[in-house]
Amino acid sequence: MADVMHADSSATTKRERKTIPESLFAWLLVGPAMIFIAVIVAWPLAETIRLSFMEAGLGGEKFIGLENYQDLAESRKFHQTIVRTFYWMFLSVGLKLVLGLIGATLLNAAIPGRALFRVLVMPPWVIPIAIGCIGWLWLYNGYFGVLSGVMMHLGITDAPFEFLAQKQSAFYSAIATDVWVGVPMVTLFFLAAMQGVSRDLYEAAWVDGAGRWYRFRRITIPQIMPVIVSMSLLSAIFTFNSFEIIWILTEGGPRGATTTLIVDTYKTAIGNYKFGEGSARAVIIVLLLGLFSLAYLFFLNKVNKKYGVK
Amino acid sequence: MATLDLNAISKSFGSAKVLHDISLAIKDKEFVVFVGPSGCGKSTLLRIIAGLEEASSGQIVIGGDDVSDAHPVDRGISMVFQSYALYPHLSVYENIAFPLRVQKMDAAEMDSRVQKAAAILQLTDKLQLKPGQLSGGQRQRVAIGRSIVRNPKVFLFDEPLSNLDAALRGDMRVELSQLHRDLDATMVYVTHDQVEAMTMADRIVVLNGGRVEQFGSPMELYHHPATKFVASFIGQPNMNLIPATVIGADATGVSVELDGGHRMALPVAAGTVKAGDKVEVGIRPEHVEVSSKGLEISVNVLERLGGVSITYGVIGDGTRFCASLPGDAVIEEGRNLTLSVAPENCHVFDANGDVLRRQAAPEMVA
Numbered sequence: 001m002a003d004v005m006h007a008d009s010s011a012t013t014k015r016e017r018k019t020i021p022e023s024l025f026a027w028l029l030v031g032p033a034m035i036f037i038a039v040i041v042a043w044p045l046a047e048t049i050r051l052s053f054m055e056a057g058l059g060g061e062k063f064i065g066l067e068n069y070q071d072l073a074e075s076r077k078f079h080q081t082i083v084r085t086f087y088w089m090f091l092s093v094g095l096k097l098v099l100g101l102i103g104a105t106l107l108n109a110a111i112p113g114r115a116l117f118r119v120l121v122m123p124p125w126v127i128p129i130a131i132g133c134i135g136w137l138w139l140y141n142g143y144f145g146v147l148s149g150v151m152m153h154l155g156i157t158d159a160p161f162e163f164l165a166q167k168q169s170a171f172y173s174a175i176a177t178d179v180w181v182g183v184p185m186v187t188l189f190f191l192a193a194m195q196g197v198s199r200d201l202y203e204a205a206w207v208d209g210a211g212r213w214y215r216f217r218r219i220t221i222p223q224i225m226p227v228i229v230s231m232s233l234l235s236a237i238f239t240f241n242s243f244e245i246i247w248i249l250t251e252g253g254p255r256g257a258t259t260t261l262i263v264d265t266y267k268t269a270i271g272n273y274k275f276g277e278g279s280a281r282a283v284i285i286v287l288l289l290g291l292f293s294l295a296y297l298f299f300l301n302k303v304n305k306k307y308g309v310k
Numbered sequence: 311m312a313t314l315d316l317n318a319i320s321k322s323f324g325s326a327k328v329l330h331d332i333s334l335a336i337k338d339k340e341f342v343v344f345v346g347p348s349g350c351g352k353s354t355l356l357r358i359i360a361g362l363e364e365a366s367s368g369q370i371v372i373g374g375d376d377v378s379d380a381h382p383v384d385r386g387i388s389m390v391f392q393s394y395a396l397y398p399h400l401s402v403y404e405n406i407a408f409p410l411r412v413q414k415m416d417a418a419e420m421d422s423r424v425q426k427a428a429a430i431l432q433l434t435d436k437l438q439l440k441p442g443q444l445s446g447g448q449r450q451r452v453a454i455g456r457s458i459v460r461n462p463k464v465f466l467f468d469e470p471l472s473n474l475d476a477a478l479r480g481d482m483r484v485e486l487s488q489l490h491r492d493l494d495a496t497m498v499y500v501t502h503d504q505v506e507a508m509t510m511a512d513r514i515v516v517l518n519g520g521r522v523e524q525f526g527s528p529m530e531l532y533h534h535p536a537t538k539f540v541a542s543f544i545g546q547p548n549m550n551l552i553p554a555t556v557i558g559a560d561a562t563g564v565s566v567e568l569d570g571g572h573r574m575a576l577p578v579a580a581g582t583v584k585a586g587d588k589v590e591v592g593i594r595p596e597h598v599e600v601s602s603k604g605l606e607i608s609v610n611v612l613e614r615l616g617g618v619s620i621t622y623g624v625i626g627d628g629t630r631f632c633a634s635l636p637g638d639a640v641i642e643e644g645r646n647l648t649l650s651v652a653p654e655n656c657h658v659f660d661a662n663g664d665v666l667r668r669q670a671a672p673e674m675v676a
Contacts, residue, residue: 203362204395208409208460209383218408222399307399 045286051279058273068280077256078264078281085240085260088175092239095179097232100186105216107187108194118191125184133248136177140164140249167257170250174258178245182238186231193227194220225307226300233296237289261285312373312386312463312496313338314359319368321354321520328354329520332368336498336513341490343499345507345543346517352500353468355517359498360389360466373463383412388457389466392473394449396441396456402428403437406455427455430492446474447482454489467499471506483509504544508532516540538663541592547620547632549592549657556587563669564658566591570626572605578658578666589666592657595620595634600641604650607631612643623647 052068054061072078107118124132142148142160151157163173197220205215221228243262246252252259252267259267261281269278314336321329328351336342344352357363359370361382370378370385377385388409396405404411406427410420428434431451441449450470457465470486471479487510490497501507507514508528516523516531516539524536528544535541541549554566557573559580566589567573574591583589598605607623614637621633621641633649641647658666 198393198395200391200393200395201397204389204391204456205408205412207360207362207382207387207389208412208456209381210408210412214412219397222397225399 048279048282048286051275052283054276054279056275056279061276064276068277069284071277072280072284081256081259081261081264084171085262088171088178088260089236089239092175092178092182092242093232093235095175096182096186096235096239097228099179099183100190100231101228103183103187104190104194105220107191121184121187123184124180125188129181129244130248132181133177133245136173136180137164137249140173164250165254167254170254171257174246174249177249178239178242181245182235186235189227189231190224193224197223222307225303229296229300229303233293233300236292240285240289240292261288313371314464314496314498315369315371316355316359317369317371319355319358319370320366321351321358321363322366327520329358329365332520332522334515334522334525336496339494339496341487341497341499341510341512342515343501343507343511343513344515344517345501345504346523347543348502350517351520352502352515352517356389356466356468356498356500359385359464360387361385362389386463387466388460388462389468390450390453390457390470392469394441394453394470394473396449396452398441400440401437402433402439402441402444402452402455405441405452406433406437406459408456409460423459424455427458430458430489431455445478447478450474450482451485454486458493463496465493465495465497467497469501470499472501472503479506486510505546508544514544516543518543534665534668535592535657536665538590538592538659538665541657541659541665545594547595547634549594550629550631551590551592551659552625552629552631554589554591554658556583556585556589558585559583564589564666566658568605568626569629572626574653574656576653576656576658577669578656579669581660581666583660583666588661590659592659593631593651594655595632597655598633598635598649598651600635600639601648601650604648605631606646606648607633608646609641609643612641621647 051061053063053065055064055067056062103121107114107121111117139145139147140163142162142165145163147163148157148161151161152159161169164170201219201223202215205219210218240260241262242260243266246258246260246263247266250258252263262285265278265281265285268274268281272278314334316332316334316336319329319332320327332355334342344355346352354363358365361377361380365378368378369376372386382389397408400408403424406424407420410423415423424437425434428437431454433448433451433455436444436448436452441452444452453470467486471482474482483506486499490510499506499510511528513525513527514531515525518539524531524540526534531540531544535544535549538551542551553569554574555569556564557567558565561580563575563577564580564583565573565575568591576591605625607621607625609621609623611622613620613622617637619635619637619639619641621635621639623631623633625631633647635641654668657668660666
């Protein structure tokens with residue numbers, strides 16, 4: 001009797017399992033996440049694309065086709081903004097990578113107080129950007145700032161130097177702040193990657209007579225290359241989209257010297273209530289970052305193959 | 311190739327002393343294996359020879375030159391690591407050529423050396439592959455290839471086979487022995503596997519707690535272990551050690567009573583032991599046979615391996631005993647079995663664990 005009951009219950013279980021197809025179960029699992037993404041990503045993106053074909057403002061919307069894009073294509077100022085944005089991005093990312101690599105190498109070295117330095121590298125990343133930027137505003141201030149004071153003390157300038165008032169110095173000052181904020185993350189990722197490199201590789205190379213620089217060049221860099229590539233892309237995207245730092249320091253000024261695509265988009269859409277034109281700019285940003293990501297995936301794949309990462 | 315002399319090498323990590331005055335004289339072209347349990351200091355000793363660790367005191371002499379303070383590359387050694395330490399981003403060719411590139415060797419000479427090493431290790435058709443595309447055994451060969459191309463005076467191997475499966479380990483053991491013959495090189499090999507030590511070594515250094523327990527040929531260690539530790543470490547299955555009490559000692563040997571009441575007269579040098587002293591009698595599992603008279607064991611577990619039957623049981627008051635008997639021996643778990651052992655095959659260890667040197671064949675006393 002017990003056997004019969006057992007057989008029945010087993011059959012029931014089998015029937016129940018058949019009633020929930022595997023594909024439906026999978027959809028149920030990913031469903032909530034998909035709904036979430038649809039609400040906060042897909043819908044706003046679709047709305048942005050729709051608005052980019054409109055002349056949209058506080059007064060209403062009117063379909064104008066590709067006119068917004070046409071205007072941007074013909075705008076010399078927009079071209080300058082794109083060039084400036086890429087210059088901003090490459091310079092900032094380049095500095096972050098170089099400084100991150102140097103920092104990670106130092107933090108990975110067996111130096112006394114290494115643990116303390118590892119903690120000290122964190123604050124720029126941990127402090128809210130707005131607070132950090134206010135600190136930098138003070139540093140850059142011509143009359144009260146340390147930098148200007150030191151420069152005057154050293155005789156580099158004979159009058160207070162307002163870093164954020166000049167076109168060039170404002171641009172490079174904003175980059176310095178952006179690098180300050182971005183370096184800790186890059187450093188810590190590089191450090192984690194370096195710590196994942198087997199000690200045996202270095203010891204084997206040392207036994208073979210390889211010096212410190214040779215080991216860094218021929219072992220460390222190739223071994224962490226996938227992380228360098230990943231961080232390059234992530235950092236490039238963050239820097240391309242970096243808004244708060246520029247906005248707090250200069251609001252894109254003086255005379256547009258620090259206006260990058262993202263700041264330009266914000267000013268157009270939110271500052272000037274030209275939602276259609278702003279959306280067209282946003283769509284262009286999405287396309288550029290999309291192309292960037294594709295190039296990254298292609299490059300990462302090649303790097304992984306080259307450096308033996310499965 | 312060269313001799314390798316270690317003179318009173320000690321090593322401490324903070325207050326913990328891990329090597330105690332180790333002195334060894336390794337001959338030219340000799341294959342010496344350092345063997346011992348985890349933490350005995352064998353790898354540390356190898357790393358000191360390589361120059362990867364600094365000895366707290368002592369001297370390392372390779373080929374007559376004191377290299378105690380020399381950089382690893384100037385010691386004339388090369389090392390094969392347990393993890394192989396292959397560069398995953400470099401091809402097999404570049405991995406083997408790595409030490410030569412560091413030396414900025416002429417391209418033609420480098421190619422010739424790499425090709426020669428690859429030919430010896432049957433890697434010629436794998437030179438363009440990455441380490442990730444190779445099997446464990448092939449990776450190990452690449453690591454050996456990288457050490458060969460430098461033409462070192464002494465090869466150092468740090469547990470090179472421990473990452474391989476049992477079958478491959480057996481194959482690689484044979485290959486390494488063959489390689490030693492082909493290269494006619496001085497080799498120092500670290501392992502915790504006594505089978506590797508016994509099968510490959512010209513001489514074995516048994517280390518325990520940072521001290522050399524014994525340095526000798528494999529058969530010397532097997533037949534004349536200097537200490538209880540060596541006796542129990544060398545030989546598979548492990549030697550049985552049965553507590554006993556000396557009931558008599560003279561020039562002919564020592565008579566003992568095993569815990570459980572069994573008496574034996576054993577032809578060993580009595581040394582300082584006297585009646586009433588506690589000793590341990592060592593009997594190798596392969597030296598016993600089924601008999602009508604002798605040591606009675608109660609069989610707990612039987613492992614039939616085909617050629618032999620490994621029989622586990624207890625004797626007397628519960629001392630565990632293992633016997634390696636013929637494959638078709640009539641044995642049953644849960645039954646008693648009577649075993650005999652030739653007295654000349656027995657070992658006796660005093661209370662300090664030191665052996666009483668075996669002399670002649672004793673007889674078993676009922």
